[in-house]
Amino acid sequence: MLIGDLYRPVTDGARPALLGWSPYNKDLMPTGAPAPFNEPGDVTYLAACGYPVVVVNARGTGRSSGALPEEMFGASELADLQATIDWIAHRPWCDGRVAMTGMSYFSISQLFAAGHRIPGLAAIAPFGSATDLYRMMIYHNGALTSGFMGRYIAVNGAVQRVRLRPAVRHALGYVIGTRPLQALVRSRMTRMLPRAVRRLPVPEPWLRRWALYALDEPFDGPLYRDGSAWPRLPQIEIPVLIGTEWSMVGLHLFGAFDVWHSVAGPKRMFVGPRWNHWPYLRYQEEIVAYYDHVLRGVDNGYDALPAVRYWLHGAERWESADDWPVPDTRPWNLHLVAGADENGSNRLTAQDEDQVRTTRSWAAIPPGVEYPGAFDRLAQHEVRYESPPAPHDVHLVGPAHLTLRMATTAMDTHVQVRLSDVAPDDTATTISVGWLLASHRTVDENRSTPTEIVHDHTRPVPVEPSRPFTVRFSLTPFAQLLRRGHRLLLEIGSDPRRLAPRDDERYMYFEMAGPPYAARNTVFHGAEEPSRIELTVKGPVPW
Numbered sequence: 001m002l003i004g005d006l007y008r009p010v011t012d013g014a015r016p017a018l019l020g021w022s023p024y025n026k027d028l029m030p031t032g033a034p035a036p037f038n039e040p041g042d043v044t045y046l047a048a049c050g051y052p053v054v055v056v057n058a059r060g061t062g063r064s065s066g067a068l069p070e071e072m073f074g075a076s077e078l079a080d081l082q083a084t085i086d087w088i089a090h091r092p093w094c095d096g097r098v099a100m101t102g103m104s105y106f107s108i109s110q111l112f113a114a115g116h117r118i119p120g121l122a123a124i125a126p127f128g129s130a131t132d133l134y135r136m137m138i139y140h141n142g143a144l145t146s147g148f149m150g151r152y153i154a155v156n157g158a159v160q161r162v163r164l165r166p167a168v169r170h171a172l173g174y175v176i177g178t179r180p181l182q183a184l185v186r187s188r189m190t191r192m193l194p195r196a197v198r199r200l201p202v203p204e205p206w207l208r209r210w211a212l213y214a215l216d217e218p219f220d221g222p223l224y225r226d227g228s229a230w231p232r233l234p235q236i237e238i239p240v241l242i243g244t245e246w247s248m249v250g251l252h253l254f255g256a257f258d259v260w261h262s263v264a265g266p267k268r269m270f271v272g273p274r275w276n277h278w279p280y281l282r283y284q285e286e287i288v289a290y291y292d293h294v295l296r297g298v299d300n301g302y303d304a305l306p307a308v309r310y311w312l313h314g315a316e317r318w319e320s321a322d323d324w325p326v327p328d329t330r331p332w333n334l335h336l337v338a339g340a341d342e343n344g345s346n347r348l349t350a351q352d353e354d355q356v357r358t359t360r361s362w363a364a365i366p367p368g369v370e371y372p373g374a375f376d377r378l379a380q381h382e383v384r385y386e387s388p389p390a391p392h393d394v395h396l397v398g399p400a401h402l403t404l405r406m407a408t409t410a411m412d413t414h415v416q417v418r419l420s421d422v423a424p425d426d427t428a429t430t431i432s433v434g435w436l437l438a439s440h441r442t443v444d445e446n447r448s449t450p451t452e453i454v455h456d457h458t459r460p461v462p463v464e465p466s467r468p469f470t471v472r473f474s475l476t477p478f479a480q481l482l483r484r485g486h487r488l489l490l491e492i493g494s495d496p497r498r499l500a501p502r503d504d505e506r507y508m509y510f511e512m513a514g515p516p517y518a519a520r521n522t523v524f525h526g527a528e529e530p531s532r533i534e535l536t537v538k539g540p541v542p543w
Contacts, residue, residue: 115232
């Protein structure tokens with residue numbers, strides 16, 4: 001038996017209803033507790049706006065009976081989703097049309113249900129989704145997303161037995177939901193989580209789920225394909241509102257653009273500013289306006305909005321476009337050029353200035369490996385390339401792709417990159433990040449989109465130590481106004497922690513498990529072995 005909470009508007013009559021679906025304990029969702037417990041959205045606000053809202057715990061989670069399946073979005077979950085939507089559609093308070101609400105898992109379940117064309121599902125609004133369980137959630141371009149998976153399993157598994165009466169939940173929401181307490185809870189959680197992951201009492205079914213993905217299924221295949229939305233995105237014909245934020249580089253950014261490139265039905269997309277404090281609650285009015293228009297036929301002007309809206313950092317304003325990638329943009333390729341010597345400044349230039357091969361190297365050291373601290377003064381952990389100052393404001397918006405000709409002394413390695421906007425006072429702000437496990441470098445041309453270079457993760461290709469090879473992968477898309485006098489800084493290394501965005505930059509970033517081996521990695525420059533980053537500019541390029 002599946003158990004859920006029903007939030008009903010005070011008005012009578014049948015109306016379109018909203019479903020929030022996840023394996024997260026629903027008793028914690030209205031309490032103001034940290035994500036994912038508030039990821040269905042502000043359910044009381046949605047109900048007050050006239051929508052019955054049903055928040056359901058998936059099989060074997062919360063108060064729902066049955067056993068938690070080892071796999072996410074398997075056959076049993078699909079059957080349960082179908083039965084739940086059918087049940088809601090036939091309630092006297094529902095007019096037969098069901099839409100869905102929520103971010104992260106709640107968002108992925110929307111795409112999963114819509115891709116299977118479940119009868120009764122009339123529209124979806126996936127915010128912060130992921131369309132591929134392998135490359136967007138469990139593994140990032142071949143490397144286990146260790147900073148996410150351990151915490152996800154430990155926290156959600158440990159709180160499954162929590163039981164709170166409705167009055168207690170909502171009373172807590174008024175207390176914990178206040179801004180001062182939210183800030184306190186966030187700071188405490190940040191400090192406690194790394195230790196708590198090892199100590200929390202996690203039920204065995206959740207531990208088995210972690211083992212399945214992290215130990216038993218390290219490569220892409222039927223398990224991930226059957227549980228992912230991407231194979232069925234072209235079958236989605238109902239209205240879709242795609243939402244995300246530039247901050248969601250860890251899990252939920254590429255998914256929004258994958259949906260945009262793939263769905264066949266009417267669609268709109270917005271990409272908000274960076275924000276890492278449970279962002280979904282910031283867009284409840286947007287969701288209501290959208291559903292009012294597509295489900296209730298309210299003439300509220302929503303149909304006049306542009307197809308794509310995005311926040312332009314640096315200018316701190318919303319921009320609009322008719323499509324994505326943004327029309328009327330042009331490619332801007334910057335070559336990686338070595339400095340005069342090992343200690344000289346490496347450059348990003350519009351023309352490849354190296355006519356002969358030059359190299360730069362960095363040390364790749366796996367997390368947990370102990371080494372003399374004095375080594376940090378001897379060797380570089382990353383290589384830096386910097387552009388000249390921009391002679392005028394540059395509107396950067398769209399995809400970012402990196403091509404590296406490189407070599408490693410190990411049998412495999414991890415490549416981690418960070419792109420930053422550097423102000424005249426040398427203050428650097430992260431605008432994009434990217435990563436790739438070298439053995440997963442084979443590009444899947446059939447699945448790649450204008451936004452993302454997708455790789456074949458089914459069969460790794462071994463790296464021959466010290467033999468040059470080429471990697472090509474995408475950094476996260478972004479929108480940044482590079483102000484006059486600002487410079488671009490590209491950093492290449494192997495340590496996901498050293499090249500992580502800072503906490504105050506408001507990114508939702510999770511570390512990968514890499515590099516796998518200690519090694520010396522080398523990047524090559526030159527006309528015959530070009531390494532370059534490909535950006536997209538709206539307006540004139542600066543040089």
